[in-house]
Amino acid sequence: MAGSAMSRGNSDWTKSLSDAQPVPYWLDDPGRPRPEAALTGAETCDLLVVGGGYSGLWTALIAKEREPERDVVLVEGREIGWAASGRNGGFCAASLTHGLSNGLTRWPDEIHKLEQLGARNLDEIEAAVARYSLDCEFERTGEIDVATETYQAWELRDWYQELEREGLADGLDLLDADEIRAQVDSPTFQGGLYDRRGVAMVHPAKLAWGLKRACAQLGVRVYEHTPALDLKPYGAGMAVRTPYGSIRARKVALGTNIFPNLVKRVRAYTVPVYDYALMTEPLTAEQLGAIGWKNRQGLGDSANQFHYFRLSADNRILWGGYDAIYPYGGQVRAEYDDRPETYAKLAGHFFTCFPQLEGVRFSHAWGGAIDTCSRFSAFFGTAHQGRVSYAAGYTGLGVGATRFGAEVMLDLLAGERTERTELEMVRKKPLPFPPEPFAWTGIALTKWSLARADERGGRRNLWLRTMDKLGLGFDS
Structure with a gap:
């Protein structure tokens, strides 16, 4: 919904933001669990997991599932x-490659295997939700890629036909304008591609909190407010220093993603890109009926600068994306989490998409950093003679893929050859980002070019065509 489709409207919608709290809706929950105590003194363990997001939580949980007697600290x-x-939108996708298009372009010989592994991974997430009674509002509703311009509808049709030729269209339905508007009604919608099984909606914070509880039930010792300050070899294992103590571990798995990796050579492979989202107040039955959103699917539009949107369990609409802000120097700072100028832009786009919802107000507005790498899907590796493994670079599609990454990290630490570790995607790294000012200049030029492409019917300029040839595309 970039370009002309999202440029209309007036300033009345800014009133919708007047009561929006600048905090993530998902974390603004009275049921939020109390944090565990910080580590004090010295600890020892078989496996130390650094990072308490999905990447670290899945790693700790699966490590105990594989070897219940293994002593694990997170x-x-x-x-x-x-x-x-x-802070994310709660889209839990089967794709391990940041979408099928990215995967088919980069790993055409592996894409069928990657799709099979991704589908299995999503099934295993659903099974874990049931096995551990994770109260995370898991709904396997699917997702629709929406065309809001005529050229995007043509591109979706051509893409669907290519997937049919490749044998990759199973579970996908091509929708015309009437069919997409029968699913969700917006005057901007001109077509869609519906993936009925490959995406689930979750409450992202409740998923993390549930995984924490499941880890504790299996005997993982979890310490919060305990940053890992450095990582060094110690005898046959590794040692990590923390503010109030230290940990010696036989093996270490690093799930720190956008935050500085304890293996310094890995840091050049990721940059932070800030993404922003709004959440409406709960819709009434009449308001929900006005847009006909009956099946609770996730949606994302097809522009380069795209939006993603979905319903929460209490029928709020989350509306995010479009702007992707890279701070000069790649710093991760709390002040970047709040960006009123982006909130205003998103609000205007929302009411262009859903004019039926005039008068709806936003209750929350927030942002956060995504760990982006040059190929847009996770990369993996080891350090210190195989005693340390890491995964990073999920580029905003890690709600599901981090579980697969956890499996890879554990395979690598075990020194095992598996169907995962044999993948070219796992064996090879993306290109690192250049130092400043080249990183900022390149990203800024790419973003400008993508916005121009959206305004010019999808036509990509010489810069984008060159980046495509080098495997360095970029999207918001």
């Missing part, structure tokens, strides 16, 4: 789920 610098895992 440390989190602040509180479980406070960063990306508690």
